Amino acid sequence: LAKTTQPISMDSYEGQEVNITCSHNNIATNDYITWYQQFPSQGPRFIIQGYKTKVTNEVASLFIPADRKSSTLSLPRVSLSDTAVYYCLVGWASGGSYIPTFGRGTSLIVHP
Amino acid sequence: NAGVTQTPKFRVLKTGQSMTLLCAQDMNHEYMYWYRQDPGMGLRLIHYSVGEGTTAKGEVPDGYNVSRLKKQNFLLGLESAAPSQTSVYFCASRLGNSNEKLFFGSGTQLSVL
Numbered sequence: 001l002a003k004t005t006q007p008i009s010m011d012s013y014e015g016q017e018v019n020i021t022c023s024h025n026n027i028a029t030n031d032y033i034t035w036y037q038q039f040p041s042q043g044p045r046f047i048i049q050g051y052k053t054k055v056t057n058e059v060a061s062l063f064i065p066a067d068r069k070s071s072t073l074s075l076p077r078v079s080l081s082d083t084a085v086y087y088c089l090v091g092w093a094s095g096g097s098y099i100p101t102f103g104r105g106t107s108l109i110v111h112p
Numbered sequence: 113n114a115g116v117t118q119t120p121k122f123r124v125l126k127t128g129q130s131m132t133l134l135c136a137q138d139m140n141h142e143y144m145y146w147y148r149q150d151p152g153m154g155l156r157l158i159h160y161s162v163g164e165g166t167t168a169k170g171e172v173p174d175g176y177n178v179s180r181l182k183k184q185n186f187l188l189g190l191e192s193a194a195p196s197q198t199s200v201y202f203c204a205s206r207l208g209n210s211n212e213k214l215f216f217g218s219g220t221q222l223s224v225l
Contacts, residue, residue, distance in 0.1 A: 032211045034211070034213070036214070041218075041219070042216075042218060042219070043116075043202045043204070043216025043217055043218055043219055044155070044202075044204075044214070044216050045216065046213035046214065046215075049211060049213065087154065087155075099157065099160065099170070100145065100157075100204070100206075100214055101157065101171075102147070102154040102155040102156075103154045104152070104153060104154040105154055
């Protein structure tokens, strides 16, 4: 499994755009990149997934450069409710061979 | 459609006691996982199952056992609880053979005194 590296923590203010970068230098050809969000006292929940270029949904955008060795989760105009831990996962969900592995994630704190 | 349900939500044990945590999903998912999360740490995989009747060890399986007798249920057992097993336990499931997202339960806070 490709190992991921993320910043341990980030701070932002309400209304700002937040970009969290994840490094995955040994990503495999078939691997997808998936991001999860975890609020205190809750289980993680899926935010976004992509393979290459850019993916956007109602919550976030995911930018993946051509070499796919990193990815950036972009949260537009954050609010206090975006304070959470964000996890980047890399892998290919082909049957039981894919084991979703979570690192320590990035703790984002949004200030008023 | 309740998703993934974990019971109990909280439990306090004495060292040496045993207990079982139940995870139930109503989405007909093939794969189920048990994770533990300690303060300041990410989620670490304890055991997982790729289908009814199958189980496999994850990263930190020692001191735990699991069973998947029915597709919708995944049980995590502690035979002789230790203080080091004080943690928050999360169950997750996903559909099957593609890049589906994981669905998580709300967690079980376990304290072993």
